[in-house]
Amino acid sequence: MNLWKDFNQGIVRENPVLRLMIGLCPVLAVSNNATNALGMSVAVAFVLVCSNWVVALIRKVTPDEIRIPIFIIVISTFVTVCDYVMNAYYPALYAALGVFVPLIVVNCIILGRAEAFAYRNPVLSSILDGIGMSLGFALALVSIGVIREVLGAGSVFGVPLFSSAQAATIMILPPGAFITIGLLMAAMNKMENKVQ
Amino acid sequence: MKKIVKLGMILAVFCVLSAGILAAVYLFTQPRIESNSKSAFISSMREVLPEANSFKSLKCGEGKVYAGMKGKERVGAAVLIEQRGYGGTIEILVGIDLAGTIKGMKILNHRETPGLGAGISAPGFLKQFMGKTTKDPIEAKNDIEAITGATISSRAVCVGAMKALKEAEGCAKENK
Numbered sequence: 001m002n003l004w005k006d007f008n009q010g011i012v013r014e015n016p017v018l019r020l021m022i023g024l025c026p027v028l029a030v031s032n033n034a035t036n037a038l039g040m041s042v043a044v045a046f047v048l049v050c051s052n053w054v055v056a057l058i059r060k061v062t063p064d065e066i067r068i069p070i071f072i073i074v075i076s077t078f079v080t081v082c083d084y085v086m087n088a089y090y091p092a093l094y095a096a097l098g099v100f101v102p103l104i105v106v107n108c109i110i111l112g113r114a115e116a117f118a119y120r121n122p123v124l125s126s127i128l129d130g131i132g133m134s135l136g137f138a139l140a141l142v143s144i145g146v147i148r149e150v151l152g153a154g155s156v157f158g159v160p161l162f163s164s165a166q167a168a169t170i171m172i173l174p175p176g177a178f179i180t181i182g183l184l185m186a187a188m189n190k191m192e193n194k195v196q
Numbered sequence: 197m198k199k200i201v202k203l204g205m206i207l208a209v210f211c212v213l214s215a216g217i218l219a220a221v222y223l224f225t226q227p228r229i230e231s232n233s234k235s236a237f238i239s240s241m242r243e244v245l246p247e248a249n250s251f252k253s254l255k256c257g258e259g260k261v262y263a264g265m266k267g268k269e270r271v272g273a274a275v276l277i278e279q280r281g282y283g284g285t286i287e288i289l290v291g292i293d294l295a296g297t298i299k300g301m302k303i304l305n306h307r308e309t310p311g312l313g314a315g316i317s318a319p320g321f322l323k324q325f326m327g328k329t330t331k332d333p334i335e336a337k338n339d340i341e342a343i344t345g346a347t348i349s350s351r352a353v354c355v356g357a358m359k360a361l362k363e364a365e366g367c368a369k370e371n372k
Contacts, residue, residue, distance in 0.1 A: 032310045032311065033310075061206075062206075063202075063203055063206060065203055066203050066206065066207050069207060070207065070210050073210050073211060073214045074210075074214075076214075077214040077217055077218060080218055080221075081217065081218070081221050084221050084222060084225040084226075084229070085221065085225060087225065087229045087232065088224075088225035088226075088228035088229045088232065089225075089228065091232045091236065095236075152311060153311060169311050169312065169345070172310055172311035173309070173310075173311060173312075
């Protein structure tokens with residue numbers, strides 16, 4: 001099944017963070033606890049699915065030479081609309097996710113999928129690709145967030161597991177992000193080698 | 197040459213469409229966004245000064261001072277202070293009663309280091325300021341226990357609290 005493949009390739013085989021290694025900037029910034037990681041994942045999923053949908057929809061009228069500026073217009077329009085609407089109608093959600101929304105503009109997963117997938121594929125496949133990639137992104141981001149929060153703050157999703165005095169604060173500071181991502185990538189490569 | 201013009205036109209069409217969508221969404225959502233942020237601010241003021249049920253902006257002092265009213269009677273003030281912390285400006289809202297004691301404190305916004313300075317918004321840290329007046333030293337490592345590894349952030353909150361008390365004192369006589 002081709003559609004199934006479009007959907008699931010983003011989850012593990014082409015996981016955006018751990019295999020394609022794109023979108024690392026927001027991953028480093030917001031994975032310091034599990035709640036933030038989940039919030040960012042939700043916001044990215046919304047914009048990625050929408051932008052994949054629109055890019056696939058307009059791909060026949062988009063000239064090759066100016067496709068990148070057009071993708072950027074589409075993405076930034078979606079991000080801004082998402083920001084305004086959330087702020088106006090879902091203030092509670094905005095209070096939790098608001099800081100992540102402007103960060104999505106710099107998330108190259110969205111531009112990357114527009115360019116590599118949605119521009120060359122029909123609408124349904126592109127939407128499925130968007131959902132799959134978002135799940136892969138969420139999986140990687142939330143795992144990193146959980147690992148860093150447990151080791152660095154002694155809690156998970158804000159629920160304390162042990163005294164934060166025993167936690168290694170370095171894990172929720174920037175170095176912890178690099179260490180965690182590096183180790184997870186190594187584990188992914190090891191798994192990949194075994195499968196082959 | 198012709199091609200450049202054609203591509204430019206297509207790009208212009210996309211830009212105009214996008215600008216139109218954004219303008220429409222902005223017009224539609226802006227009033228709600230403003231009223232949301234206003235009501236969020238009012239509910240924060242209620243949190244730091246629970247006695248008051250309405251607030252009135254006072255034109256006095258350098259910062260933003262709001263008189264907390266219960267019916268027609270003034271019961272205290274809510275003072276918004278912007279104080280430089282470690283990572284940027286910290287917005288501190290302080291509720292002060294008529295006797296000049298701190299009744300409640302809330303950090304509205306900060307950019308302190310997660311895991312260290314971000315601890316300033318924890319209730320355990322802010323609780324230490326309850327009941328303080330201008331007669332107290334309000335100093336980190338003196339009567340306020342600073343957060344481990346975040347002396348600068350802790351100190352900024354202390355300075356902010358003191359500033360708020362002085363603002364409220366200066367505005368106490370200000371007309372209602």
